[in-house]
Amino acid sequence: xxxxxxxxxxxxxxxxxxxxxxxxxxxxxxxxxxxxxxxxxxxxxxxxxxxxxxxxxxxxxxxxxxxxxxxxxxxxxxxxxxxxxxxxxxxxxxxxxxxxxxxxxxxxxxxxxxxxxxxxxxxxxxxxxxxxxxxxxxxxxxxxxxxxxxxxxxxxxxxxxxxxxxxxxxxxxxxxxxxxxxxxxxxxxxxxxxxxxxxxxxxxxxxxxxxxxxxxxxxxxxxxxxxxxxxxxxxxxxxxxxxxxxxxxxxxxxxxxxxxxxxxxxxxxxxxxxxxxxxxxxxxxxxxxxxxxxxxxxxxxxxxxxxxxxxxxxxxxxxxxxxxxxxxxxxxxxxxxxxxxxxxxxxxxxxxxxxxxxxxxxxxxxxxxxxxxxxxxxxxxxxxxxxxxxxxxxxxxxxxxxxxxxxxxxxxxxxxxxxxxxxxxxxxxxxxxxxxxxxxxxxxxxxxxxxxxxxxxxxxxxxxxxxxxxxxxxxxxxxxxxxxxxxxxxxxxxxxxx
Numbered sequence: 001x002x003x004x005x006x007x008x009x010x011x012x013x014x015x016x017x018x019x020x021x022x023x024x025x026x027x028x029x030x031x032x033x034x035x036x037x038x039x040x041x042x043x044x045x046x047x048x049x050x051x052x053x054x055x056x057x058x059x060x061x062x063x064x065x066x067x068x069x070x071x072x073x074x075x076x077x078x079x080x081x082x083x084x085x086x087x088x089x090x091x092x093x094x095x096x097x098x099x100x101x102x103x104x105x106x107x108x109x110x111x112x113x114x115x116x117x118x119x120x121x122x123x124x125x126x127x128x129x130x131x132x133x134x135x136x137x138x139x140x141x142x143x144x145x146x147x148x149x150x151x152x153x154x155x156x157x158x159x160x161x162x163x164x165x166x167x168x169x170x171x172x173x174x175x176x177x178x179x180x181x182x183x184x185x186x187x188x189x190x191x192x193x194x195x196x197x198x199x200x201x202x203x204x205x206x207x208x209x210x211x212x213x214x215x216x217x218x219x220x221x222x223x224x225x226x227x228x229x230x231x232x233x234x235x236x237x238x239x240x241x242x243x244x245x246x247x248x249x250x251x252x253x254x255x256x257x258x259x260x261x262x263x264x265x266x267x268x269x270x271x272x273x274x275x276x277x278x279x280x281x282x283x284x285x286x287x288x289x290x291x292x293x294x295x296x297x298x299x300x301x302x303x304x305x306x307x308x309x310x311x312x313x314x315x316x317x318x319x320x321x322x323x324x325x326x327x328x329x330x331x332x333x334x335x336x337x338x339x340x341x342x343x344x345x346x347x348x349x350x351x352x353x354x355x356x357x358x359x360x361x362x363x364x365x366x367x368x369x370x371x372x373x374x375x376x377x378x379x380x381x382x383x384x385x386x387x388x389x390x391x392x393x394x395x396x397x398x399x400x401x402x403x404x405x406x407x408x409x410x411x412x413x414x415x416x417x418x419x420x421x422x423x424x425x426x427x428x429x430x431x432x433x434x435x436x437x438x439x440x441x442x443x444x445x446x447x448x449x450x451x452x453x454x455x456x457x458x459x460x461x462x463x464x465x466x467x468x469x470x471x472x473x474x475x476x477x478x479x480x481x482x483x484x485x486x487x488x489x490x491x492x493x494x495x496x497x498x
Contacts, residue, residue, distance in 0.1 A: 028206040045149040064104040066200035067268040072185030090181040099260035108157040152197035159191040250330040277304035296347035375416030380462035390452035
């Protein structure tokens with residue numbers, strides 16, 4: 001593993017300060033290929049959206065887009081052996097798609113800033129009233145350029161609204177034949193895939209906004225691995241948790257009958273489970289490392305492929321006749337995916353002490369909150385120490401303190417940082433960028449004074465975040481283990497005495 005991504009150790013000395021990197025964010029951005037620039041701009045936009053739960057709304061929106069795109073592919077919804085395609089009535093499938101589009105439009109409205117949305121609606125109205133074709137054409141081209149994420153979201157919402165209205169009329173026909181279903185699929189696919197900022201994620205393409213591993217056990221298991229093996233196993237876990245995230249929306253409505261869009265989401269789960277199984281067999285197993293790990297990857301791939309096929313054949317095939325079928329399919333997929341997460345963790349860390357309830361223990365939110373609280377306390381302590389050395393103009397001690405802080409950042413990014421809430425990332429990212437881009441060592445009293453002030457301000461951010469985590473309901477009755485936190489701090493500050 002490279003120095004930048006390995007966990008910090010007590011032996012890390014001031015002679016070799018390391019640049020902290022977020023291994024997981026780097027991995028996700030690598031999956032985005034040529035779209036990284038657009039997605040970075042969209043991430044900046046999302047952080048300014050004044051809506052609670054904005055990242056979860058964005059996840060739901062992109063999940064629905066991906067589901068519609070996949071559902072309008074014939075292989076996702078029909079079995080040619082069951083009935084000849086040319087005689088099949090696709091009316092029910094169009095009802096499913098219509099409900100998914102309707103929900104996507106409503107989610108998009110929640111994400112749209114009311115002021116900018118009203119301006120774009122007014123511009124759309126003006127466009128229809130203009131008599132001058134040149135001006136109208138200019139407005140149309142300006143809108144379709146999608147220069148900003150809000151404009152891109154508005155264009156896609158308008159396109160979905162038009163398709164929904166079209167579906168309302170098509171559903172009044174006595175039957176919906178194959179060519180109609182295919183043509184609607186072409187129209188929807190074009191509008192979705194050509195969108196600049198909200199084109200849905202591909203299989204095994206991840207987003208820093210909502211694809212995070214929030215299991216302390218899993219993060220600690222992955223951190224010391226060799227870089228190539230760590231990358232492929234991280235991808236596998238991100239893929240499994242993405243599918244579990246989908247399934248949370250299948251059961252979100254509670255008792256049957258389930259909304260029609262649930263059938264669209266289950267088709268997406270089945271499709272991407274198969275894609276993940278294929279990737280595990282072809283990519284994960286050869287790069288897994290030891291033979292036992294290769295075998296574990298092959299078993300996971302086999303189980304995913306075999307069981308998803310069985311669920312499709314035995315449960316999803318009856319979704320039209322049995323109101324409970326969607327819930328049964330969701331439960332079966334959930335059990336399958338959780339089992340593969342646990343199996344891979346146990347293969348990576350045999351005798352790791354997983355207790356009864358296994359998956360729930362592995363993803364315990366209380367363990368995550370306890371780890372985050374401890375890491376935040378240590379981070380604040382190290383910042384305060386470095387600030388004190390800088391203000392005292394003790395340059396050698398300040399350099400050692402800053403080395404310890406930068407060493408801690410590598411450890412923090414492999415663990416506690418992944419457990420933060422999305423709204424917290426911006427402040428942490430800005431401070432990390434400031435620290436790692438600082439001329440090294442920081443020379444001159446002016447630079448040192450500015451850095452001391454930056455450390456003071458970020459210490460306050462760390463302390464307020466620490467108190468916010470401590471107030472979480474799931475930590476009620478769990479006192480702060482100061483002795484354990486001090487032991488972690490001492491792993492890094494021990495370099496100060498050398």
